[in-house]
Amino acid sequence: MAGLSLMKRMNTREKVPNDINESFSAARALLVLEQYRQLCEMAEGICRIVPLKGVSLLRSVYAEHLDRDAGDIDILVYPAQKALQFINKLVASGYCRQFNHLTDSSALLAKKKIALRGRNPLETDVDIHLGFITKKIFRGHCGNFNKDALDRCVTVDNVESVMDPVDEWLFLAHHACFHQFDNQKWIRDLRILASGFTSMEITRLRNRAKKYGMTRIVRACQMEMDRGYGDKIRIFPRPLSTRSERRFDSVVDGMLHKTHTKIMKRVFRAVWEVVFVDSRIGRIGAACRLMFPSHGELKAVYRTSSSFMAEILRIPHLFFSGGALSVFIIYNCFIYPLSHRSR
Numbered sequence: 001m002a003g004l005s006l007m008k009r010m011n012t013r014e015k016v017p018n019d020i021n022e023s024f025s026a027a028r029a030l031l032v033l034e035q036y037r038q039l040c041e042m043a044e045g046i047c048r049i050v051p052l053k054g055v056s057l058l059r060s061v062y063a064e065h066l067d068r069d070a071g072d073i074d075i076l077v078y079p080a081q082k083a084l085q086f087i088n089k090l091v092a093s094g095y096c097r098q099f100n101h102l103t104d105s106s107a108l109l110a111k112k113k114i115a116l117r118g119r120n121p122l123e124t125d126v127d128i129h130l131g132f133i134t135k136k137i138f139r140g141h142c143g144n145f146n147k148d149a150l151d152r153c154v155t156v157d158n159v160e161s162v163m164d165p166v167d168e169w170l171f172l173a174h175h176a177c178f179h180q181f182d183n184q185k186w187i188r189d190l191r192i193l194a195s196g197f198t199s200m201e202i203t204r205l206r207n208r209a210k211k212y213g214m215t216r217i218v219r220a221c222q223m224e225m226d227r228g229y230g231d232k233i234r235i236f237p238r239p240l241s242t243r244s245e246r247r248f249d250s251v252v253d254g255m256l257h258k259t260h261t262k263i264m265k266r267v268f269r270a271v272w273e274v275v276f277v278d279s280r281i282g283r284i285g286a287a288c289r290l291m292f293p294s295h296g297e298l299k300a301v302y303r304t305s306s307s308f309m310a311e312i313l314r315i316p317h318l319f320f321s322g323g324a325l326s327v328f329i330i331y332n333c334f335i336y337p338l339s340h341r342s343r
Contacts, residue, residue, distance in 0.1 A: 025067060025068075025069060026067070028069070029058050029062075029066035029068070029069075029070060031122060031123075031124075032055060032058065032073060035118075035123050035124065035126075036073055039075065039090075039126065040160055042089055043077070043086055043159050044159050046082055046085055046086050046089065047077050047078060047079065047082040047083065047086050048077070048078055048079075048161055049159055050076040050078070050150075050153055050161050050163060051162065052074035052075060052076055052132075052163075053074040054068060054069065054070030054071065054074070055070055055073050055074065055075070056162065056163070056168065058070060060162075061192050061193060068185065068189075069185065070124070071124070072115075072124045072126065073124055073125070073126045074129060075126070075127070075128060075129065076128075076129040076131070076132060076150075077129070077130065078130075078150060080131075083114075083130055087116070090116055090126070091116070093119065094119035094120075095116040095118065095119055096117045097114065097115070097116060098114075098115035098116060098125065099114075099115060111134065111296075111300040112129065112130040112131045112139070113128065113129050114127075115127050116128065132145065132163075132171045133145060133146055133171065135273060136273075136289070136293065136297055136300075138178065138217075138273055138276070140289060141213050141277045141278070141285075141286060142174075143211065143213055144212075145212040145214075148167075148212075149163065149167040149171070152164040152167055165193065165196075166204050166205045166208060169190065169193050169194060169197075170205070170208060170209065170212070170217075172193070173217050173218060173221045174214070176189075176221060176224075177220055177276060180256065180268075180269075180272065181224045181256065184228065187224050187228045190221055190225060191228075191229055194225070202235060205218070209235075213277065213278040213279070213282065214278070216275070217276050218235055219245065219248065219249060219252075220276065223253060227257075251275070251335075252275070254335065255268050255275075266324070267327045267331070268328070270320070270321060270324035270325075271287075271325055271328045273286065273290075274290060274325070275328075287325055290321050290325070291317075291318050291321045291322050291325070292318070293317070295307065295311070298310040298311070298314060298317065301317075302317075
């Protein structure tokens with residue numbers, strides 16, 4: 001009866017007391033952790049698992065109070081060749097594929113991720129990753145991060161490994177940045193993790209960001225932590241920033257926090273990943289990849305298993321992505337004229 005009463009109050013949008021909200025979140029977290037334990041059991045003898053995002057954080061920085069919402073369970077499975085065997089076992093146990101087009105091998109390899117729906121209302125969905133960074137533009141410009149981060153994972157038992165904390169911060173930064181920081185919990189995660197770092201780990205984070213081409217992503221995350229919490233955590237000290245770095249800060253801040261038309265918001269969404277590639281040559285390559293995706297990427301983007309349909313969509317995709325890049329360049333030059341750029 002208490003559960004039905006709570007659900008009724010939530011459905012009628014009545015304000016739920018904080019203590020009930022906290023208890024509900026903690027109970028939900030326990031269900032997620034139990035489901036994760038079952039996934040580990042099912043992976044035994046097939047592959048190894050690395051917990052990601054919410055389920056990882058619930059077992060580390062939020063372990064005491066379980067005060068972190070986990071919408072679904074994200075796990076990395078390796079070796080990647082065993083992923084389909086593990087997925088088929090999950091499907092046989094009652095999970096179902098969220099997107100049928102990802103049964104296509106080229107789309108799965110391009111997407112590097114597959115989503116499964118939970119088996120019952122008490123279970124959440126499961127996202128299975130074949131790499132830490134799976135977004136198509138970011139993945140192409142992070143060097144050997146996926147391989148090196150996997151090598152640095154710490155073994156827990158015969159099934160599970162966990163990420164190095166600095167690598168986990170960079171991975172979460174990529175995720176938050178890709179989604180334009182539209183959920184405050186991601187900023188909170190980054191802040192809590194960074195606040196526990198030693199000066200040596202901050203230096204390690206800065207060095208890895210430069211090594212793997214993630215400097216712009218880290219700068220944007222630092223700005224959002226400053227905006228949300230007024231933190232004094234300095235990953236890239238602002239007084240030492242170059243003129244071009246300060247200009248980048250202003251551009252991103254304007255894209256995120258100024259008022260824009262729906263069309264400009266769609267333009268920003270289309271070119272977003274390109275903006276965060278560190279080098280100018282890299283950004284040119286990223287723009288080309290945005291306009292000319294692979295066949296598998298087209299299938300993944302437009303959620304189709306039809307090779308014919310994917311190729312038909314290539315022309316409108318080129319028109320839209322090329323137009324978005326052109327509009328963004330004009331916007332960028334108009335808002336931040338050439339005379340203001342560093343030489």
